[in-house]
Amino acid sequence: MAHLGMSGQLLVQQADIPAQRHLRVLLELDAPNDLRFVDQRMFGGVWVSDGGAELPTEVAAIALDPLDPAFDEDAVVARIRKSSSGIKRLLLNQNVVSGIGNIYADEALWSAQVHGERPGNRIKSADVRRVLTAARDVMIAALAQGGTSFDALYVNVEGDSGYFERSLEAYGREGEPCSRCGSALVRAQFMNRSSYFCPVCQRRR
Ligand SMILES: [Zn+2]
Structure with missing residues (x-):
């Protein structure tokens, strides 16, 4: 292990x-x-x-990741919608769904146009489903480019870096224009890390 x-x-x-x-x-x-x-x-x-x-x-206790053939999307949607935690926190909880880290959570939420602080129990199931689909899509796209390597430590077993950071829409792009609406992306504190999102496309409500 x-x-x-x-x-x-x-x-x-x-x-x-x-x-x-x-x-x-x-x-x-x-x-x-x-x-x-x-x-x-x-x-x-x-x-x-x-x-x-x-x-x-x-x-x-680690849950399946969204790319696992046995991933039970209905069960994960139900679990997220029972929780009053913010959806981003739930995406990062490895007991709910595994494999989604800070970068891909931000990318999935941007893609699905959902604010990461919205409580799971206040999001329609169709929207939770869109977030999970977006997470799966962004992970597949990132894998095809070898992942996201912000420094020399993030490499595959052959020691090669990934190139997905060139395709990031939200993460690390504070102040840059949202490619969907043109608004400046913002950064917020999140569990000793940062969240990046579009303040217009991703309303907190
Ligand atoms: Zn936007």
Whole structure:
């Protein structure tokens, strides 16, 4: 079981490549490669969990992500609509739906034109569904471009950066025009991080 934390990398590399400075775990694969867990800041980790093919108990509470074929959209919509928490907070709650981080939550909410602070129980189910569909769409588009790499730490197993930041509509674009309505996008504090949204397309109400 592995968790990348904020800065971890899993790299498949030729075994004769010298060890990285922050190499923490090295797993030997069939020649010529090995699998390396490299982590500069140690928020991530690699564990051995008993149970073989069973889902490890440590991750059993984590919900499916929207790209999983078994993702139960009706159940997730119902769960979101039972909660008085803001929809963005719910999107980031890995027990409700996994795989959506701060960047893709902002992109999905911008795309669906929903304000992230709106309580789940105050949003129509069709709108919650549009948010989940938008999250799925943005994740598929981001995967096709290798993800979003704001710095050299965010790489795939071959060590390559992703290019999705060029396609971001909301995240990181404070003061820039909304591509839908032209209004200046704004940034707000959100759980020690930032939220980016369009104050016109995404009404808080
Ligand atoms: Zn707008």
